[in-house]
Amino acid sequence: MSLISKTPAPPYYAVIFTSEKMADDNGYSEMSDHMMNLSEQQDGFLGIESVREELGITVSYWRDLESIKKWKMHTDHIQAQQKGRANWYKNYKVRICLVERDYGFEK
C-alpha cells in the first residue's frame, strides 16, 4: 500500500504542519498517533502524509476550509495543541493551502 494519499481531483485543501521538537519525547508519539487516527475520522478528511526526522512534516488534505476549521476546534485536538506548545514543540508553522493542481508518477 502506498504511503502517498489518494486525493481526489483538485481543488481541495492541504494543511502543511512543520515542526521541531524538544529532545524529550514525553508522551509525544502516543499523542501523535492518536491525532493521526482521529483526524482520519473527521468529516472532509481526504488523506494524511507524515514524516519525522529532526524536522517533522505532516501534510493533511481536506475537502474545504470548513472541515479544517472543525478539526482545529475538536476538543481532543485542542488539548493536543496545548500540550504540544507546553511540552513538545520548540517551534512549528501551519500553512493552509488551496491545492490548485496535482500530478503523479507510478512505476
Added chain:
Amino acid sequence: MSLISKTPAPPYYAVIFTSEKMADDNGYSEMSDHMMNLSEQQDGFLGIESVREELGITVSYWRDLESIKKWKMHTDHIQAQQKGRANWYKNYKVRICLVERDYGFEK
C-alpha cells in the same frame, strides 16, 4: 538555526512533493542535495523543507506560479526528474498549492 522556512506573509505558493523510493540509492542522495542547493538559487525561491523516511516529503515555497514553472523546466532539474522516474522513484505525487494563510509558534 530553524529548519522551518521563514516565508513572507501569504499569499505565496507551495509545491508539496511526496515520494517513495526504490531500495537502491544509486546516486540519489547526491542528486537530491544538488537539486536542493540549485533550487535555492532560483528566482522566486522562498524556502524548502525536506524529510525522508520510507516516505519522503519535500515542500518548497515560491513567489508565484511563474517561478515554479521555470524551476520545473530548468535543464538540470529536467535531467534529475528523468533519472528519478527511471532509477529512484516507485511513485511520487506533486501538488501545486496557493498558501492562503499561515501561523506559527516559537518557544
